Amino acid sequence: MTVLDLSGVDVRFGGNQVLSGVDMQAAAGFTGLIGPNGAGKTTVFNAVTGYVRPTAGQIRIGGQPVPPGGPVPVARLGVRRTFQTPRLVGELDVLSNVLTGLDSELTRGHGLLEFLGISRRARAARSRAVELLGAFGLADAAGEPVANLPLGSQKIVEVARALASRPSLVLLDEPAAGLSAADVDRLVEPLAEIGRADGLAVVVIEHDLEVVSRLCPRVAVLHFGRILTEGPPAQVVAHPDVVTAYLGASVAAVHP
Amino acid sequence: MTHLPWFSTRRLLGGLIAVVAALLLLGLPGLVNSYQLFLACLVMTMATAGLGLVLIMGWSGQIVLAQAGFMGVGAYGTTSLVALGLPWPLAVLLAGLVAALIGVAIGLPATRLRGFYLAIATLAFAELMLRIFIEAEPITGGIAGLVVTPVVLGNLDVGGSRWYLCLGLAAVTALAVWRIGRSGLGRRLRAVRDADVAVGSLAISATRAKLLAFALSAFIGALAGAAYAQVLTYLTPHIFGLTLLIELLIVAFLGGVSYVGGPFLGAVVVIGLRELLQDIGSWQRLAFGLVLALVVGFLPRGLASLRSRIGAARRRRADTSTATPQARDVTAGVAS
Numbered sequence: 001m002t003v004l005d006l007s008g009v010d011v012r013f014g015g016n017q018v019l020s021g022v023d024m025q026a027a028a029g030f031t032g033l034i035g036p037n038g039a040g041k042t043t044v045f046n047a048v049t050g051y052v053r054p055t056a057g058q059i060r061i062g063g064q065p066v067p068p069g070g071p072v073p074v075a076r077l078g079v080r081r082t083f084q085t086p087r088l089v090g091e092l093d094v095l096s097n098v099l100t101g102l103d104s105e106l107t108r109g110h111g112l113l114e115f116l117g118i119s120r121r122a123r124a125a126r127s128r129a130v131e132l133l134g135a136f137g138l139a140d141a142a143g144e145p146v147a148n149l150p151l152g153s154q155k156i157v158e159v160a161r162a163l164a165s166r167p168s169l170v171l172l173d174e175p176a177a178g179l180s181a182a183d184v185d186r187l188v189e190p191l192a193e194i195g196r197a198d199g200l201a202v203v204v205i206e207h208d209l210e211v212v213s214r215l216c217p218r219v220a221v222l223h224f225g226r227i228l229t230e231g232p233p234a235q236v237v238a239h240p241d242v243v244t245a246y247l248g249a250s251v252a253a254v255h256p
Numbered sequence: 257m258t259h260l261p262w263f264s265t266r267r268l269l270g271g272l273i274a275v276v277a278a279l280l281l282l283g284l285p286g287l288v289n290s291y292q293l294f295l296a297c298l299v300m301t302m303a304t305a306g307l308g309l310v311l312i313m314g315w316s317g318q319i320v321l322a323q324a325g326f327m328g329v330g331a332y333g334t335t336s337l338v339a340l341g342l343p344w345p346l347a348v349l350l351a352g353l354v355a356a357l358i359g360v361a362i363g364l365p366a367t368r369l370r371g372f373y374l375a376i377a378t379l380a381f382a383e384l385m386l387r388i389f390i391e392a393e394p395i396t397g398g399i400a401g402l403v404v405t406p407v408v409l410g411n412l413d414v415g416g417s418r419w420y421l422c423l424g425l426a427a428v429t430a431l432a433v434w435r436i437g438r439s440g441l442g443r444r445l446r447a448v449r450d451a452d453v454a455v456g457s458l459a460i461s462a463t464r465a466k467l468l469a470f471a472l473s474a475f476i477g478a479l480a481g482a483a484y485a486q487v488l489t490y491l492t493p494h495i496f497g498l499t500l501l502i503e504l505l506i507v508a509f510l511g512g513v514s515y516v517g518g519p520f521l522g523a524v525v526v527i528g529l530r531e532l533l534q535d536i537g538s539w540q541r542l543a544f545g546l547v548l549a550l551v552v553g554f555l556p557r558g559l560a561s562l563r564s565r566i567g568a569a570r571r572r573r574a575d576t577s578t579a580t581p582q583a584r585d586v587t588a589g590v591a592s
Contacts, residue, residue, distance in 0.1 A: 071457050072460070075459035076459050080458070088451060089450045092446055096443055100443045100444070100460070101458055106440040111440055116435075117435075165459075
């Protein structure tokens with residue numbers, strides 16, 4: 001079933017056409033979104049999550065059109081995302097940072113119950129966060145201020161925060177960028193497993209093609225704001241238009 | 257995890273210190289003279305007002321320069337409601353709610369402003385409140401002033417009652433602010449400050465969190481104002497002007513604006529300075545301004561941050577002399 005459906009999406013900033021007629025679908029499971037720098041990948045995420053308003057086209061999440069009013073109403077539909085540079089709260093410990101992903105559920109009375117230390121929902125949130133940190137091998141760092149963690153671990157914490165509320169759609173913006181090989185393993189395996197267990201639709205922007213092919217059975221390629229092609233990673237990477245997009249026309253002529 | 261074991265010498269020592277401190281504070285009226293007790297009341301009052309600033313300035317990162325005004329609302333509101341025949345606790349609560357409403361009213365336009373512009377806008381509201389204290393003569397007595405009816409608890413004397421009132425308010429406020437800091441609201445406020453872009457994507461409304469912070473810090477300011485009225489026994493509008501505001505900023509920033517213990521440290525220093533600088537008259541304001549500038553310039557996270565900074569420096573030294581990045585993570589985990 002299609003969770004995310006973009007049809008004919010245009011995004012323009014002044015005279016700068018960033019996306020033109022983007023058609024893209026994502027179902028439960030992992031979908032890759034690749035393309036050269038400046039292709040508009042992050043803009044796709046920004047359009048889906050309400051950070052940017054498309055100038056034309058339709059974006060549907062779980063069959064519903066994206067509600068107006070910025071990121072909050074979209075996030076309430078069960079959409080979570082990460083950012084290229086992790087946006088965490090440095091002063092708070094790792095566990096609390098993951099909990100911020102669940103805090104929107106503590107409104108309307110539950111905030112008061114949590115303040116008094118008697119909210120069942122807050123306890124459930126805590127155990128969910130602990131469970132996620134365990135899955136990503138960060139249980140030992142739970143009490144550590146997140147600012148003390150190396151960048152690789154911070155990026156994993158942000159992914160855990162995005163997964164915490166069991167969303168239906170997760171958008172990960174270059175989760176493996178800047179990660180060591182060991183960190184990549186620490187990220188990819190639990191991510192694949194949680195994605196499967198929770199039945200998530202996950203869209204991954206990633207330059208590391210090994211990570212993409214490990215996670216995503218299907219990949220879409222974006223170039224100059226247009227979808228160039230899509231399909232299984234091996235097939236997409238060999239596509240002549242994709243080679244041209246990444247390496248230029250002369251190289252494509254040599255490697256047909 | 258960094259939890260200490262259930263029983264350890266460190267825990268025992270901490271518990272002992274806490275018990276001794278609590279006993280000292282509870283027995284203070286019998287240990288010091290009435291003037292010293294008056295100063296201690298001032299410390300608790302200033303610390304309470306500073307706790308409101310921890311919420312809004314420390315955690316949510318909004319620069320709000322209206323806390324002296326909210327203290328005025330609490331002081332005048334409580335005093336005049338008591339004069340109307342309301343019992344003191346109820347009067348405090350009502351004055352607090354009024355302050356919270358004013359806080360939200362200031363917060364509504366303020367959620368669209370940031371940094372310097374927010375600071376100036378809230379300062380303008382503070383001046384407006386001061387003006388109202390001067391003009392609303394029937395309620396506030398205008399510049400002629402207003403006599404405060406002292407609250408007497410049980411068979412204590414006025415000084416003792418005042419102390420337990422100030423101590424109680426400070427303790428309850430500190431406990432509440434500490435709980436907020438560890439709850440979802442505390443996390444949301446810090447996220448608004450540090451992860452501005454991300455909060456929306458977590459279904460957290462930054463506007464709502466900021467308005468809650470405005471309301472709570474104004475409410476706490478009014479509580480402090482009600483206690484301040486008891487300490488001063490006589491109110492004039494100019495008490496709640498710029499001088500008090502600057503003192504409150506020192507209270508909040510000197511101790512460390514994001515630590516619950518910070519305002520208590522800051523309040524001791526400010527009240528101490530007030531005593532030492534009594535003879536230099538209006539130069540006091542210059543001195544306080546200078547202290548504030550030095551704190552913000554050289555110790556932006558306050559005295560309370562020194563401990564963790566010293567710890568971090570020690571770890572760095574240990575790192576360069578011994579070992580690998582992994583070892584650093586381990587020591588960090590143990591030390592904190």
